[in-house]
Amino acid sequence: MDYQTVLEKIKEKTNWTEEQVNRKITEKQQELSNLVSKEGGAYIIAKELGLDLLPKTKRRLEIRNVVPKIKSLNLSARILRIFEPREFEKDGRKGKVANVILGDSTGSIRLSLWDDQTEIIEKLKPGMAIETFGAYTKEDGIGGAEIRLSKKGGLKILEETDLPSLEDIPKRTANVQRRSIMNLKEAEM
Secondary structure, eight states, X not given: OOHHHHHHHHHHHHOOOHHXXXXXXXXXXXXXXXXXXXXXXXHHHHHHTTOXXXXXXXXXXXXXXXXXXXXXXXXXXXXXXXXXXXEEEETTEEEEEEEEEEEETTEEEEEEEEXXXXXXXXXXXXXXEEEEEEXXXXXXXXXXXXXXXXXXXXXXXXXXXXXXXXXXXXXXXXXXXXXXGGXXXXXXX
């Protein structure tokens, strides 16, 4: 958007004259030690007035780019599979864990829900589009990442999405079989 258009939008919002808008822009530039251009000052003032004039970019983090140790993860994906919660006891403490497999056009990843979070799965179904918020990632034990929700995190069911349909999400093609370590041959380790 060009400078003149930004000026016009500010004038419409505030009923200021062009001279008043230009003075506000100059004041904003001075406030920021003249580190922003006239155009930059105009965009800042527009933003402060509640006008978001910068073009929206539709970029999303793809699952293939999710790595361990991300501290604040928002991710949109489809639910591929839901596993029932399992109870366990560790160091005298009882707990519960449930896993949900999420997918997009680039791959799949496990979302682990712990203790009270496992109640979320009652509202979920395969094929649903969801967005995680307040999530983080950890090493999954086999060289990849898994997603976990922080205490303030959660899932939002997306009513509208441009995620591929469940049928269009690639399935894992590798034939992976679970075997114990003692049954592996040295060449496989």
